[in-house]
Amino acid sequence: MEQRISLITLGVGDLARARRFYEALGWQAGMVVDDEVVFFQLNGLILSLYSRAALARDAGVVDEGSGFAGITLAHNVRSEPEVDAVLSEAERAGGRVVKPASRAEWGGYSGYFADPDGHLWEVAHNAGFPIDAQGNTLLG
């Protein structure tokens, strides 16, 4: 298995609401299929929004589950003020700041927001992980 990922699919309770949230962050959908799936082209991979019930069905698992999902996404930025700015932007877009930005144990600066379906995004400045001109994040 090659060391790479192709898609992240976020199961959502209300596709239109989830789409509005990510578009309010300034994202542009690259493809929408039958008003059922919304795809965003990210840096080398795709993020898709899809009905949570349909996603469970597709995976062949029961759509029961609650609480902490045990997985987080992170969006690193190039400065500390940008961390606060993105968290505020997420809040204005309809997200919830779960943890305001603060100094992290590992020396950086980070906070978390939840999207309307509770998917957790960390927003972080980590000087050790450079971001290249294409927006890719690299191990230092």
Added chain:
Amino acid sequence: MEQRISLITLGVGDLARARRFYEALGWQAGMVVDDEVVFFQLNGLILSLYSRAALARDAGVVDEGSGFAGITLAHNVRSEPEVDAVLSEAERAGGRVVKPASRAEWGGYSGYFADPDGHLWEVAHNAGFPIDAQGNTLLG
């Protein structure tokens, strides 16, 4: 917020077991910090393995949750036989095939495995989403 992602963190119950699983898939860790976090460089983003309890603490949420996480990852491959091959490889590495590969509604061919902590990976061949020479997946 730029349209990109930097990291995916998988909360795990046993870091050594999770690391062994991804290494058995042929992945190589790019950085290990204090035997607490294992980082893998993927195509433009980083996948990290971290204690699930510590991840919840970091996000400021309660580490209670079970069942379907409502999020899946996907690894697209270049042919249908490769889908079966990767699912078998995941099973040999200690994963569980949750859904054997089959023809998908959308015309492709896909199946799912769960890693030792239950994180769901779809393995798919999707002729509509080209994979470039760097391993990036693109909206057609």
